[in-house]
Amino acid sequence: MDINRKILELGEVIYPEIMEIRHELHRHPELSEKEFNTAERVEKALSQWGIKYKRNPHGTAVIAYIKGKGEGKCVGLRGDMDALPIQELGNLPYKSEVDGVMHACGHDIHTASLLGTAYVLSQISDMFTGTVKLCFQPGEEKGRGYEELVEMGMLEDPPVDAFLAAHTCPDTPVGYIHVKEGPAMSASSQFSVTFTGSGGHAATPHLCGDTIVALSKFVLEIQSVVSRRINPIEPVVITVGKVQSGVRSNIMPKAAYIEGTIRTPKRETHTLVHEYMRQCIKSINLSTGTEGEISFIMGSDSIINDAELVEAFVNELRPLLGTDKVIKPGTLFLASDNFFRFTENAPSVYFRVGVRRPDDKTIFALHSPEFYAEDGALLTSILALSRGAVTFLK
Numbered sequence: 001m002d003i004n005r006k007i008l009e010l011g012e013v014i015y016p017e018i019m020e021i022r023h024e025l026h027r028h029p030e031l032s033e034k035e036f037n038t039a040e041r042v043e044k045a046l047s048q049w050g051i052k053y054k055r056n057p058h059g060t061a062v063i064a065y066i067k068g069k070g071e072g073k074c075v076g077l078r079g080d081m082d083a084l085p086i087q088e089l090g091n092l093p094y095k096s097e098v099d100g101v102m103h104a105c106g107h108d109i110h111t112a113s114l115l116g117t118a119y120v121l122s123q124i125s126d127m128f129t130g131t132v133k134l135c136f137q138p139g140e141e142k143g144r145g146y147e148e149l150v151e152m153g154m155l156e157d158p159p160v161d162a163f164l165a166a167h168t169c170p171d172t173p174v175g176y177i178h179v180k181e182g183p184a185m186s187a188s189s190q191f192s193v194t195f196t197g198s199g200g201h202a203a204t205p206h207l208c209g210d211t212i213v214a215l216s217k218f219v220l221e222i223q224s225v226v227s228r229r230i231n232p233i234e235p236v237v238i239t240v241g242k243v244q245s246g247v248r249s250n251i252m253p254k255a256a257y258i259e260g261t262i263r264t265p266k267r268e269t270h271t272l273v274h275e276y277m278r279q280c281i282k283s284i285n286l287s288t289g290t291e292g293e294i295s296f297i298m299g300s301d302s303i304i305n306d307a308e309l310v311e312a313f314v315n316e317l318r319p320l321l322g323t324d325k326v327i328k329p330g331t332l333f334l335a336s337d338n339f340f341r342f343t344e345n346a347p348s349v350y351f352r353v354g355v356r357r358p359d360d361k362t363i364f365a366l367h368s369p370e371f372y373a374e375d376g377a378l379l380t381s382i383l384a385l386s387r388g389a390v391t392f393l394k
């Protein structure tokens, strides 16, 4: 039987069960590195289907193994499991039952569809050679989990020849995936700034050094770094996510504090942005009589998709999902993903799976309290991950 027909048939068989598991995970989301029930649910399903796996006894990572009919290459599939400290505001029938915790990045979809993929591949293991390692990653939202998987032997015995991962995409309707060669996800860095003055009465700003004015100027000025100092064909995002200062209306605070993040695909551009931001601080110090200090932490590196693998993936997936359903080139997303650590070891592909209701004009971003993902994305992911694994094993 044709392998695509078999994958589709098995995907449809397991879909209702995977949907149940997904709803269960969505109702009971767990924060980074606390995915104990999630990992147990993963283990339960794998045992039920007779699939071999390893669970980290000191953590929550799980690796499942599916061997084909003979020796061959090895493909690693990544699915992350953690949720976020966000109160869910939507009205899904399977809404989070845990106060202040929500699957707002769709990692419930990733975990459940990786399970579905394990089922499909275990049923067609006589149709490919080599090994598939299905890697359930904890702690992704905190940039963790990769090390745990490596300690469990993810990269050895056999070494991985290619990695593949899916991420939900709220801009794209359910049923579609998109993928691009080259940079797919951005590199990130974080900054924190403290402006200090002497503090004092609100009526005597000339004696105090106005830290609030300095903070406000800085927040606006850095947007000019993006629009006026960086080549407009290069995508850059600078976002301030935290500002802190002051206690009451007539006291000028001694300090004002800002934290934010920078996203741009090239590492060199981060260095340039950092330099411009240091210059901003100097000019603001002069005009406000404050002293500002800025520090940076380099975060994730970008994810670069392998051109040849993307080509093979798209060509073999289109007959299964439909030509128009596989969008290439997809768009660069300026978020970052800890999957970049996996890609340092082998050529990789990171693709995005549409989750939005086709008639919904509103886009609820990842990490939004109203983010939702349609169940149909599970089937699309299962088909794409299964087909991708078989393609990369050739």
Ligand SMILES: [Zn+2]
Binding pocket: 105, 141, 366, 367
């Ligand atoms: Zn996220």
Ligand SMILES: [Zn+2]
Binding pocket: 105, 106, 107, 167
């Ligand atoms: Zn995510």
